[in-house]
Amino acid sequence: MNALRSLRLLMLAVLALVPAVQAAQAAQAAQATATAQVVPTFAMEVRIDPASRLLQGEGTWTVPPGVALELTLDRRFRLESIIVDGRPRPLPPDGTAAAGTARHRVSIAATPTRSQSWQFRWRGELAPLDGGIDHRGVIGALPPMASIRGSYLPAGSAWYPEADVPATFRIQVTVPAGQHAVVPGRLLSESTEGKETRAAFDTPLPTEGLTLMAGPYRIDERMLALPGGRKVRLRTWFTEALQPLAQDYLAAAAGYIERYDREIGNYAFDGFSIVSSPLPTGFGLPGATYIGEAVLRLPFMRGQSLAHEVLHNWWGNGVRVDWRRGNWSEGLTTLMADHALRMAQSPEAGRQMRWGWLRDFAAVAPGTDTPLDRFTARTHGAASAVGYGKSAMLFHMVRAEIGEAAFNEALRDLWRSHAGQAAGWRDLQAAFEKRAGRPLAGLIAPMLSGTGAPMLVPQSIRHDATRGGLVVTFAEPVPYSYALPVAAWHGERAEPALLPVRRGERSAVLPLQDGRVPDALQVDPDFAAWRRLGPGESPPLLRDAMLAPDIRVLVASDGDDSWRLAAGELATRMLEAQRPPTARIADLDAAAPLLVIGRHEDIERLVRRDPRLARPAALARMPDATLWATRAANGAPRVLVSVEDTAALIDLHRRAPHYGAQGHVGFRNGRAIASGIGNIETPKVPVTP
Numbered sequence: 060m061n062a063l064r065s066l067r068l069l070m071l072a073v074l075a076l077v078p079a080v081q082a083a084q085a086a087q088a089a090q091a092t093a094t095a096q097v098v099p100t101f102a103m104e105v106r107i108d109p110a111s112r113l114l115q116g117e118g119t120w121t122v123p124p125g126v127a128l129e130l131t132l133d134r135r136f137r138l139e140s141i142i143v144d145g146r147p148r149p150l151p152p153d154g155t156a157a158a159g160t161a162r163h164r165v166s167i168a169a170t171p172t173r174s175q176s177w178q179f180r181w182r183g184e185l186a187p188l189d190g191g192i193d194h195r196g197v198i199g200a201l202p203p204m205a206s207i208r209g210s211y212l213p214a215g216s217a218w219y220p221e222a223d224v225p226a227t228f229r230i231q232v233t234v235p236a237g238q239h240a241v242v243p244g245r246l247l248s249e250s251t252e253g254k255e256t257r258a259a260f261d262t263p264l265p266t267e268g269l270t271l272m273a274g275p276y277r278i279d280e281r282m283l284a285l286p287g288g289r290k291v292r293l294r295t296w297f298t299e300a301l302q303p304l305a306q307d308y309l310a311a312a313a314g315y316i317e318r319y320d321r322e323i324g325n326y327a328f329d330g331f332s333i334v335s336s337p338l339p340t341g342f343g344l345p346g347a348t349y350i351g352e353a354v355l356r357l358p359f360m361r362g363q364s365l366a367h368e369v370l371h372n373w374w375g376n377g378v379r380v381d382w383r384r385g386n387w388s389e390g391l392t393t394l395m396a397d398h399a400l401r402m403a404q405s406p407e408a409g410r411q412m413r414w415g416w417l418r419d420f421a422a423v424a425p426g427t428d429t430p431l432d433r434f435t436a437r438t439h440g441a442a443s444a445v446g447y448g449k450s451a452m453l454f455h456m457v458r459a460e461i462g463e464a465a466f467n468e469a470l471r472d473l474w475r476s477h478a479g480q481a482a483g484w485r486d487l488q489a490a491f492e493k494r495a496g497r498p499l500a501g502l503i504a505p506m507l508s509g510t511g512a513p514m515l516v517p518q519s520i521r522h523d524a525t526r527g528g529l530v531v532t533f534a535e536p537v538p539y540s541y542a543l544p545v546a547a548w549h550g551e552r553a554e555p556a557l558l559p560v561r562r563g564e565r566s567a568v569l570p571l572q573d574g575r576v577p578d579a580l581q582v583d584p585d586f587a588a589w590r591r592l593g594p595g596e597s598p599p600l601l602r603d604a605m606l607a608p609d610i611r612v613l614v615a616s617d618g619d620d621s622w623r624l625a626a627g628e629l630a631t632r633m634l635e636a637q638r639p640p641t642a643r644i645a646d647l648d649a650a651a652p653l654l655v656i657g658r659h660e661d662i663e664r665l666v667r668r669d670p671r672l673a674r675p676a677a678l679a680r681m682p683d684a685t686l687w688a689t690r691a692a693n694g695a696p697r698v699l700v701s702v703e704d705t706a707a708l709i710d711l712h713r714r715a716p717h718y719g720a721q722g723h724v725g726f727r728n729g730r731a732i733a734s735g736i737g738n739i740e741t742p743k744v745p746v747t748p
């Protein structure tokens with residue numbers, strides 16, 4: 060109650076600011092008015108009871124002249140009435156949805172001169188929100204769901220008669236008191252009367268569908284002042300247990316919005332809401348983000364992932380993605396948020412992140428990656444290695460090629476020209492080329508349409524005085540034109556240089572500035588180019604085995620039922636493969652990936668038998684539980700789990716699955732005390748005089 064009362068006081072304070080806000084948002088309103096001519100609008104009132112999961116809705120589509128709409132409504136709802144321009148229209152017979160579709164369909168044909176009004180009434184039961192949905196489930200299409208712990212009605216799930224084009228929305232939503240509902244957009248009003256809480260929102264910028272979230276939220280709020288008198292309402296919609304984190308999240312969000320507003324251009328929304336979710340997920344929405352409760356408690360969320368979600372308000376939800384031509388927004392957001400934050404920590408942290416992109420791609424089976432311009436969403440591992448990692452690397456390469464100033468100005472241009480509209484890769488390329496003053500097709504085109512990655516370990520490096528430098532020859536043609544960073548070694552000292560490689564050519568000439576011939580070259584030791592990792596650059600990671608579909612489990616210690624159960628449970632939690640077959644000691648020489656679980660003394664015995672299995676030096680001081688990745692003589696991945704006792708094994712159940720990206724981790728008293736990856740050594744190729 061107290062929270063609500065102070066909220067009303069805040070609302071009063073906000074109302075006093077309205078004239079300033081209106082003035083500041085005039086430009087935005089003008090934009091919204093300009094688009095209102097051609098963008099359909101849906102105004103609706105919905106009532107949701109999370110306990111019974113009942114939804115009732117009523118709403119009107121205003122369709123501008125010349126616009127046709129295909130509407131769909133999930134068949135869990137009954138369509139109760141359709142009124143077109145004031146006249147009732149027969150409902151589509153239940154059989155109109157062809158067999159196999161789970162949606163009602165209503166087609167609205169374009170009218171040449173006048174706008175149309177289509178009013179709908181619908182009601183039905185939402186799906187139960189199942190807290191057990193795993194991360195992979197969340198990524199796929201979800202139905203609209205409700206529970207008193209939280210309700211989630213995603214855009215695209217047709218929880219209202221949903222259109223197939225961007226639209227603007229106005230919504231009033233009513234939920235039982237104690238619950239609060241939120242949609243991405245501008246908060247117009249909110250009130251609690253008797254047993255009900257009601258809130259109204261609109262979306263001044265066109266958006267592809269509306270997402271509604273509700274839950275037993277405590278609301279915290281802070282107004283952020285941006286240059287030019289602009290105000291942004293920052294809010295957390297957290298469960299009671301999370302509320303102590305609210306102020307930190309509001310402060311972090313304010314910092315990120317200020318930063319990107321300054322770097323890219325004016326923030327396009329009136330507010331930013333951080334909404335907690337019972338689902339284990341993270342979504343960026345226009346002016347909002349929906350994040351799992353467990354994730355919100357993790358320190359990296361506020362420090363890194365929140366920046367990523369905030370930046371999607373520029374890339375993805377501000378400038379929208381032209382879905383027919385590939386999703387560029389994940390890569391650009393990854394570079395400008397995640398990678399920039401790592402670089403702020405240290406250049407080495409940034410280097411490791413870029414290495415991670417290449418390492419992720421190395422885990423993708425050869426020949427199975429799709430071109431970047433066909434990446435549309437995050438669907439599975441291979442897609443994300445391209446859609447996030449390769450895409451981020453392309454932007455990193457473009458920035459290196461044209462310089463930071465031109466890169467940043469190009470993005471500011473793009474924001475000015477495309478905020479509130481869709482953009483495709485071609486628009487980004489044009490923006491970069493304009494600021495660079497030259498074509499970039501030799502770099503961008505092959506990165507977008509090509510698959511795979513080149514191996515850039517030189518086959519030979521010869522000094523050729525007639526060509527004015529070192530002739531570097533690769534095993535295969537380089538697919539793109541780029542100034543490839545190299546380290547030229549003179550004795551113990553490395554000097555940075557740039558090797559200009561040309562698309563389609565196997566050789567390139569590294570000019571020698573002062574005539575001194577280096578002893579050896581390392582190509583791209585900082586992982587600043589899209590390429591395959593060379594020998595020595597790919598130390599084994601735990602997930603190499605964890606993700607292998609043909610993995611087997613070797614329990615190397617005898618024990619009682621509780622030991623065997625604990626070992627089986629660990630395997631189930633760590634491995635992607637369901638019910639992996641068991642292995643025997645003899646399988647240690649076989650080619651299949653293995654997860655080996657045992658007590659310290661038994662694992663030590665295996666190591667004496669095969670020194671390649673030895674624990675990394677970083678784990679030498681024998682913690683309670685250790686995991687490390689290694690490779691058999693035949694290259695097959697091995698993960699060893701070495702524990703003190705059954706209790707230490709049980710303790711790993713919850714923790715071990717999170718360390719797939721590491722090469723080793725050691726726990727003492729239930730805390731990770733050491734984790735990391737092995738040495739990454741870029742091959743040093745000698746120069747032939």
Ligand SMILES: [Zn+2]
Nearest residue numbers: 367371389392
């Ligand atoms: Zn993202």
